[in-house]
Amino acid sequence: MGVAADGMTAAVRHDVPGALTARLLDLVARGDPSTPCQPPEVLEQCRVLLGETTTVSSGPCYLIPPSPVPFDAPAAGVLRSDDPAHAERVRSLRPCTWARDEWDDLLDGRDGAPWAMVVADDQVAAICHTARLTTAGAEAGVWTAPAFRGRGLAAATTATWADLLPGTRLFYSTSADNHSSQRVAARLGLRAIGWLWKLTR
Incomplete structure (x- = not known):
């Protein structure tokens, strides 16, 4: 689940049953985004649908600009x-x-x-x-x-x-x-x- 200030999106593995996939994606589509580091409310609903053994991990996502800040290559080169x-x-x-x-x-x-x-x-x-x-x-x-x-x-x-x-x-x-x-x-x-x-x- 990708969460940004202006909305959320989600992707589901191909081997998740179709009906469950539809329910998960619908929940995300109707959910409200949260601030960074804070789980959106819909996350817990999705976890319950997937089962009690579901683990949650998270982290930041960045956009790489067309020309990243130049960084000196090591002596051996890249x-x-x-x-x-x-x-x-x-x-x-x-x-x-x-x-x-x-x-x-x-x-x-x-x-x-x-x-x-x-x-x-x-x-x-x-x-x-x-x-x-x-x-x-x-x-x-x-x-x-x-x-x-x-x-x-x-x-x-x-x-x-x-x-x-x-x-x-x-x-x-x-x-x-x-x-x-x-x-x-x-x-x-x-x-x-x-x-x-x-x-x-």
């Missing part, structure tokens, strides 16, 4: 998916958080492209890839290896990723408790546009 040599450079450096087939799909442009990465000490230190891509826009997916956090690598890869998608509406979202990710948004001068609420059962 690798980009539009250079085939860069994909081969990182093929053998798959982070343990990525399954082998997912990594190959990313590097071969089948899923998650475009992307930007930083390599340091012969390992992938940071990645920004395309977590979602539709005709309405794209969402950044950002990951930084624990040993390299706090060095500005997430901001550098996100700014490079944004350059790879000219003319596309770009979004960046994170969880409420991920303060380091929120600092990335601040470093890049991203504009907060709302709050995302996710219900999972």
